[in-house]
Amino acid sequence: MKTSRKVEYVNFPIVLLQGFMQNHKNCILDAFSYAFYRYAKERHLFDVKEMLRAATSFYRLNLPTDLDAISRGKMLYESIEPKSPSCGAKINILLEYLNEPKTESQRIELLAFMALNSIIGVQVFKKFTYQYLFSRMCGFEKMVEFSELDANIRKYASRYKRDRLSQVLATEWHVMIITDPNIRGVYASMKLSYLELWEVILKRSKKYKLKQVEKARADAKEQVKRKLGLD
Secondary structure, X not given: OOOOOOOOEEEXXXXXXXXXXXXXXXXHHHHHHHHHHHHHHHOOOOOHHHHHHHHXXXXXXXXXXXXXXXXXXXHHHHHOOOOOXXXXXXXXXXXXXXXXXXXXXXXXXXXXXXXXXXXXXXXXXXXXXXXXXXXXXXXXXXXXXXXXXXHHHHHHHOHHHHHHHXXXXXXXXXXXXEOOOOOOOEEEEOOOOHHHHHHHXXXXXXXXXXXXXXXXXXXXXXXXXXXXXXX
């Protein structure tokens, strides 16, 4: 697969991540097929060859010749709810995972990144739970019980493996994740540093808000005293 593209990212429904740990290559090919068909359909193309040519030109990507990308993409497109949550990744990363051998740890890293991408979206940061994150990693739109998660993914839900995964996501994928005994839930950002994210978290805390109220009350009192000449 040769590509020299300007388009760097591909987005697709989170549901296509189902079965990723068993066969990540099929999931990636489905993601490309879905994207190919959606692009061609949005441009009101109907001839299969024309649709494939247009999508190939746009993404500057040639899928395997034995893959009927448009037909496969059409089937996926019509079977998935239009408002289904989506995720995305850089095309060159997906191609790397498609063409090169990857360890289980590397697959779980990409899977976690795409799940986080679907949760955070275009927001600066997002608060959620690990249960929700792992549900998304399994391709579920909504949070499900841990017992319903793919066993190959559920085993990474232990505290030790979660912490290790968070470290790798920060150093290799530039996703900052913060958990702390003194805060509820998980905070993550693809745009903020740890310092900036901690500032966001602490400013949202009840203690900080109470201090702001106390300060505003004291400032108001001092302003009135000065106005009345009582200072």
